[in-house]
Amino acid sequence: MPTLAAGLSIGEYARSLLRRLCFLATILLAAVWALDGQGYLWPAWAWLGLGVLVLLDYTAGWAWRHPPGAVRRVACVWTLVGVAAVILVATWLLTWLLAGVHDFWPAWALLGLATAGSSYSLIALQDRVLVARGRRALRARIDLLTRTRRQAVDAQAAELRRIERDLHDGAQARLVALTLQLGRAEMSVHDQPEVRRLIHDAQREARHAIGELRDLARGIVPPLLADRGLVAAVESLAARYGIGTSIDADTHRSLAPAVESAAFFVIAEALTNTVKHAAAQRSWVTMRDEHRALVVVVGDDGSGGANASGSGLAGLRARVEALDGSLHVESPAGAGTVVEVTLPCG
Amino acid sequence: MIAEDLALLREGLVALLREHEIEVVAQVEDGPGLLRAIAGHEPDLAIVDVRLPPSFKDEGLLAAIEARKRQPGLGVLVLSQYVETAYASELIGENTAGIGYLLKERVGDVKAFLDALRRVAAGGTVLDRQVVAELLAPRDGAVGGLSGLTAREREVLALMAEGRSNAAIAESLVVTAGAVEKHITNIFAKLDLPACEDDHRRVLAVLAYLRVAS
Numbered sequence: 001m002p003t004l005a006a007g008l009s010i011g012e013y014a015r016s017l018l019r020r021l022c023f024l025a026t027i028l029l030a031a032v033w034a035l036d037g038q039g040y041l042w043p044a045w046a047w048l049g050l051g052v053l054v055l056l057d058y059t060a061g062w063a064w065r066h067p068p069g070a071v072r073r074v075a076c077v078w079t080l081v082g083v084a085a086v087i088l089v090a091t092w093l094l095t096w097l098l099a100g101v102h103d104f105w106p107a108w109a110l111l112g113l114a115t116a117g118s119s120y121s122l123i124a125l126q127d128r129v130l131v132a133r134g135r136r137a138l139r140a141r142i143d144l145l146t147r148t149r150r151q152a153v154d155a156q157a158a159e160l161r162r163i164e165r166d167l168h169d170g171a172q173a174r175l176v177a178l179t180l181q182l183g184r185a186e187m188s189v190h191d192q193p194e195v196r197r198l199i200h201d202a203q204r205e206a207r208h209a210i211g212e213l214r215d216l217a218r219g220i221v222p223p224l225l226a227d228r229g230l231v232a233a234v235e236s237l238a239a240r241y242g243i244g245t246s247i248d249a250d251t252h253r254s255l256a257p258a259v260e261s262a263a264f265f266v267i268a269e270a271l272t273n274t275v276k277h278a279a280a281q282r283s284w285v286t287m288r289d290e291h292r293a294l295v296v297v298v299g300d301d302g303s304g305g306a307n308a309s310g311s312g313l314a315g316l317r318a319r320v321e322a323l324d325g326s327l328h329v330e331s332p333a334g335a336g337t338v339v340e341v342t343l344p345c346g
Numbered sequence: 347m348i349a350e351d352l353a354l355l356r357e358g359l360v361a362l363l364r365e366h367e368i369e370v371v372a373q374v375e376d377g378p379g380l381l382r383a384i385a386g387h388e389p390d391l392a393i394v395d396v397r398l399p400p401s402f403k404d405e406g407l408l409a410a411i412e413a414r415k416r417q418p419g420l421g422v423l424v425l426s427q428y429v430e431t432a433y434a435s436e437l438i439g440e441n442t443a444g445i446g447y448l449l450k451e452r453v454g455d456v457k458a459f460l461d462a463l464r465r466v467a468a469g470g471t472v473l474d475r476q477v478v479a480e481l482l483a484p485r486d487g488a489v490g491g492l493s494g495l496t497a498r499e500r501e502v503l504a505l506m507a508e509g510r511s512n513a514a515i516a517e518s519l520v521v522t523a524g525a526v527e528k529h530i531t532n533i534f535a536k537l538d539l540p541a542c543e544d545d546h547r548r549v550l551a552v553l554a555y556l557r558v559a560s
Contacts, residue, residue, distance in 0.1 A: 165402060168427045169352070172450075176427075177355040179454030184362055187456050203454050210451045214428055223428045227403040236432045240480070 015057055022050045045104050049089035056082030070124045077124075081117040085110055146324065153322050157258035160220050167217045172210055179206045221261055230260050234267050234285060241275050248286040251294060259343045262323055263287070263296050266316050270298035270339045273312065278302025278337060293325075294345055299338040306331035313339075347372040347389040349380040349406060350425070351399050359393065359453065366460055375399060377409035384413050384420065391421040391467040395450075396433065407433055414441075421466045425450045429476045438471075446472040462509070470509050478504040494536050502529040 029043035059082055063075030088106035095101040186199045217223070225233035231249040238245040255263070267285055274283050280302030287296050306313070308329040320327045324344050331337040348370060350356040360370045372383040376399045384392060392413060398406040410422045421444035424437060434447045446466040452474065453459050462472040495503065498519075505515045512530070516523045 168397065169402065172427055173352045173355060176450040176453065177352065177358050179451050180355065180358040180362065180456075183454045183456040183459075184358070184365070187365075207451050207454065218428065224430055224432065227397075232432070236430065240431070 015061070018057055019054060022054055026050055040102070042102075045089065045092070048110075049086065049093070052082055052085040052089060056086060070128060074121045074124050077120050078117050081113045084113055149322070150324070153258045154256055157256065157261055160261075161226060161257050164217045164220045164226060167213050167220075168223075172213045172217070175206050175210045175213070179203050179210070182206065221257075222264070225260060225264050230255060230263055230287065233264055234287070237264075237268055237271065238285065241271055243271075243275055243280070243283055245271065245274075245283045245285060248284070248288075250286075250288045253289055253294070253345060255294060255345060258323060259294060259345055262316075262319050262325070262343060263294060263341065265319065266296060266327070266339065266341050267298055269312050269316055270337075273306060274298075274300040274302060274337070277306070278304075280336070290342070292344055292346065294343045296341045296343070297338060299336060301336040303333070304331045304335050304337050305333040306337045316341075347374070347380075347383055347387060347391075348393045349374045349376070349383075349398060349409070350393070350395045351375045351397075352395075355450075355453075362453075362456065363463075368460075368463070377405040380406070380409045381413055381416070384417055388417065389420070391423060391444075391463065393423045393425060393463075396424060396426040404433065407437065411437060411439065414439075414444075420444065421469065422446065423448065423463060423466045423472070425453070429474055429480060431477055431480055434473060434477045442471045443469045444471075447477060448472065448474045449476060465509050472509045473507045475504050475508055478507040495533065499529050499533050499536070502526060503533050506530070506533075 026043075026047055029046050033041065033043045056079060059075050059078040063072050063079055066072040066075060085106075088109055092101070092104060092106050095105075182199050182203045186196055186203070189195045189199065222233055222237075224236050231247075231251070234249070235247055238247055271283070271285070274280055278300045280300035283298075283300035283302075285296070285298050287294065289295075306329060308331065313327070313329060317327045320341055320343065326342050328340045329337070330340075348356055348359055350359065350373075356373055356375075360373060363370050371387040371389050374380050374383050380392065380394060380398075383389075392410065394406045394410045394413075396404055396406045398409070407424060410424055414420055414422055418441075422437070423446035424433075425448055426433070427450055429447070429449060437447055438445055444466055446462055448459075448462060452462070466472055501519060502515060505518060510518065512523055512526050516526045519526070
């Protein structure tokens with residue numbers, strides 16, 4: 001397509017010129033009317049004609065740009081309406097100039113054309129309007145569900161942390177105080193072996209209860225994770241496994257409890273699998289921030305062949321997916337296992 | 347002095363210590379309070395809970411480490427609801443003298459608790475048997491000299507790490523002192539540690555090994 005110096009095609013240049021001329025004519029007519037004594041507002045009709053011209057230009061462009069279909073048909077109809085309107089107004093201008101007909105006789109015809117065009121548009125675009133509205137409603141619903149689900153998961157994680165803290169600082173601490181009192185009681189009873197034995201048994205029960213509460217709390221969230229965050233907890237975990245896992249942590253965000261716990265349990269499960277099944281020489285964990293997400297990779301150079309749909313990994317996948325994250329496992333037989341998890345963060 | 351946020355337990359401890367003629371010079375509820383009180387009273391020993399206000403995280407542990415920096419001779423007995431080997435190594439740092447790390451429920455065994463307290467105040471080292479157990483736990487696929495120890499030798503090593511004497515170990519395992527000595531010689535041989543009679547150096551050796559293992 002031939003172009004002009006400014007980079008516009010001739011067609012575009014013509015259309016831009018048309019719009020400017022229309023604008024100029026509008027102002028000129030207003031000026032003439034003002035200088036002519038400001039009587040009957042005859043330029044209004046000319047403005048209508050110019051407006052129709054601009055509309056014509058717009059609808060023609062619209063029809064040109066859209067692929068064949070309802071939108072293009074509607075644009076074509078409006079172009080035809082525009083052409084008819086221009087012809088009507090031009091004819092009127094001629095009758096006014098040549099025969100002095102002041103009465104704007106095409107008014108009703110223009111109204112009819114506009115009504116016909118609108119009716120056609122409504123009928124032709126009805127489906128599209130409905131579909132678009134449905135789609136908008138659906139998107140709003142998805143947004144709402146995504147947001148509220150995340151809120152629910154976050155609230156649940158925060159609540160679990162609170163329970164863990166309450167167990168530690170509430171029930172468990174009270175049981176500790178109880179064992180202390182029992183210990184003191186035991187010390188103060190010297191000559192009644194029966195009573196001493198009862199106290200001793202009570203103490204043993206209290207110790208069991210403390211142990212059970214501790215295991216329960218640890219299952220909810222390991223204390224180191226709650227106290228010092230993901231990196232410290234993973235380092236301690238890896239040290240406990242003692243397989244020389246290298247840890248590369250490049251994450252500086254403060255993570256939501258739900259994300260932190262999910263990342264930790266994924267790493268714990270993957271490392272457990274490495275220790276149990278992989279017979280690996282080397283294993284590694286990397287944690288890094290990406291745009292609005294935490295990416296965790298746990299890998300080893302062991303025997304591979306992990307079952308990605310096994311119960312352990314499936315449970316983790318559900319946990320990760322509840323956070324709109326994704327979990328990928330690559331484990332070709334004999335070539336190590338790599339688990340990669342992406343967890344969106346706010 | 348005592349740093350513990352739960353009043354019930356704090357008061358119980360104070361009563362227990364006073365019953366056994368141990369003077370409690372200060373009771374505080376949080377980390378900053380601990381540091382202030384130590385500067386004011388210069389106690390022999392501080393009993394510190396790991397989780398203290400305001401953060402309820404590892405505030406007590408950090409305060410205990412800081413307190414030992416400020417007053418090098420201070421004995422610190424850290425009590426915790428759970429054992430974390432990372433905390434044990436941090437607490438021990440470079441200097442094992444006058445360090446204790448026990449699970450909170452050990453206060454129930456009054457005799458052993460007071461014994462641990464006195465040993466820490468005297469510059470000894472006391473580690474909870476669960477810390478030791480966690481460090482000694484056999485791991486699948488793990489490599490380390492500890493896997494060569496027998497079950498009985500592990501028990502003896504755990505008791506050694508708790509800072510017990512040969513006689514106390516013998517009593518606890520219901521064996522003769524001679525048998526304990528034999529186990530210890532075996533352990534040192536298997537772990538490639540120089541044997542020595544001194545209790546404290548013995549604990550140091552064990553801890554040195556545990557630090558490497560962790």
